[in-house]
Amino acid sequence: MSHYYYLCSNCGKDFPAYKIERELIYLCPSCGEAKRNQPLKGVLILKYDYQEIKKGKLKDKLANSKCGEIWNFPEILPLEFDRKNNNYPLIDETRLKSLSLNSAPLIKIDYNRFNLFAFDDTRNPTFSYKDRASILVVMKAIQLGIKNISAASTGNAGSSIAGICARFGLHSNIFVPKTIPESKRIQIQAYGANLFIVDGTYDDAFDLCLEVSNKKKWLNRNTAYNPLTIEGKKSAAYDILIAFNQKIPDNIFVPVGDGVIIGGLYKGFLELKELDLIEKLPRLIAIQSSGSNQVVRYFKSKKFELQSAETIADSICASVPRNLYMADEAITKSGGFAIEVSDEEILSAQKEIIQKFGIFIEPSSAASFAGFKQAVSSGLCTGNELNLLMFTGNGLKDMNSLKTWNKNLKAKKFEEWLFDLNE
């Protein structure tokens, strides 16, 4: 018998692990729906025997762990684990350990004396938060004996799964919209992925990936669709607890596109509360670009309407947030809120973070800082509480956004510079 099972986030039915995994089922077999241009219905979440876990050593292990080794807690991971030999069967331990994430992710952000930190996930193995999901999906594929993984992506998820597959010798098949930034496309190809460039939107790529993967029996890593993406992304909640020495922030500002990062964080904190490791949930605050604000609109109206999305923060550009309902639950039940910021505010926040703190973030990450400023100035939260910004992707992956605020300097001859500078 397995130490975990799957539960539908919509209808509440539960399913044993063997049934879901052997048949490569992703959404709830009872009510799940992946309709074109609609958020997913019946997203599955993982559940464990929390009473049993509480009797074990998780609390002590967390107090003595460093950040970024998400595989150190097999009791809360949906993988086969060999307690006797203390390893994951079939998984090369050396390669796994080489995938350690940032071990010192916290950076104090000095800004008007606020109590503000950033959580830096830009130095992960493929340089984004998505690695948290990809590592778990790849470990699962290896244990299931599947050699091909697929995913739809605007860039980060694709390069993440391609890179982690490369590390373990698996094949990746990535479906991207033709608007993907060139450098993100090259990164995915560089990792040796099979690339499918769809003459359409991310949502078209998402749907195509579902159809093809089902037929080919590829393990699908589509975000939210594969429950392990949410499960992998919960690991940041554990890392936050470790980084703050068994405390957690009052407010966490999360860039939101598909809603899987915020959904994963929520899942992680809920679990920590169920395990009596924290007393209350942090408020999860969703930040979107005004050009891609589906979650903000749904949070207010509880209605989803298709509307095309466009923002310079391509990693949070989603006209159909696949994990919309769970994202909304994460915001609402944690006492958080959802706000939107302009692309100009995002670029200005990016500049400020890179120049004042030396963290090379991409625009979507900067949205969290822009959102923090807005939340404080509108009185939605106080800067005196403990605040955390999630930095989820590396700016090197898409230099185009940086070109807009970099001067083009003229090359001068040696002697000319000397003349100028000796003045």
Add this chain to the structure above:
Amino acid sequence: MSHYYYLCSNCGKDFPAYKIERELIYLCPSCGEAKRNQPLKGVLILKYDYQEIKKGKLKDKLANSKCGEIWNFPEILPLEFDRKNNNYPLIDETRLKSLSLNSAPLIKIDYNRFNLFAFDDTRNPTFSYKDRASILVVMKAIQLGIKNISAASTGNAGSSIAGICARFGLHSNIFVPKTIPESKRIQIQAYGANLFIVDGTYDDAFDLCLEVSNKKKWLNRNTAYNPLTIEGKKSAAYDILIAFNQKIPDNIFVPVGDGVIIGGLYKGFLELKELDLIEKLPRLIAIQSSGSNQVVRYFKSKKFELQSAETIADSICASVPRNLYMADEAITKSGGFAIEVSDEEILSAQKEIIQKFGIFIEPSSAASFAGFKQAVSSGLCTGNELNLLMFTGNGLKDMNSLKTWNKNLKAKKFEEWLFDLNE
């Protein structure tokens, strides 16, 4: 009295720290020379009281440390350290710790059953090995009360010092040749550096940086010229010892441009030997591109002749290796050798490493793997010994090299893909 002093690598004279540092002296006051288009003469190295250190706890600390926290060993760093309070005066500890390097840098490279590992420095704070030097230089500047740092760079060193300066609120002034890859230029500017684009070579930029920095009293981080660059780069020797559990490899393959990384590694291993922490030096093997092979030629002829350099591996492109003499000493005295590989071999090695092992290296890093293959096939070393490749820079910084081996795929409509893939 200080716990360290400066020693000339050429004439062997020694100098007290206060004299060198207060007067911003870089090369040996007795024989030092920084001539245009010549390797530096009289490069200074740091020395400590090794007998005294041996009485202390360095050995135990190394056995219980994780990689990437180079500031954990103040006894072998040329900085003021407060033993009572266990900190570096004037240096913000939170910011310092946020600069932790890769904590799990070793990756096993499966290649024809050879005993081969890679050391991954591509996930450092600014994504290159240069951070090891920059962190030390910035700490020194803070303790000396200097707010401006300068450097000449082909890209990595510049973005490294610019990024580390940004983290600590210092100003950076970077001199680059106009041939700098666009993405590296943008990265330097993004960090808010003052950028001087020189209509000339890297060597022109190097000389200009010296002249201007002397006049402006900026702390100069020019590689090799500032002894702390070599000293910072020695830290990888300590990290290698930690990573291999108090053992070291037989052979280390090092991409070589200016010769500072190999010089720094040599310094580090010499020190470890002097401290009885290792029994013998690893062989240091210099790998260069045939388009920039000054160190290889000097190793054979012991003569330096100016010759313009050109290679796709821009981080190891140096027509005048400033640390030539120390690099040659490192190779010779460690029993190593120097070989050159073609740009084609470099690109092919880059492709192999990224696709088979998921490490996103830049071309200069790949040179180490190309060099390893050549060394084995020419019988210069046996693959059965423990071999280590140094991966010193991230491929995201210069995507142009990757474009050459990435197919340009055509975007297809959703229906066309489905048709193709359902066949």
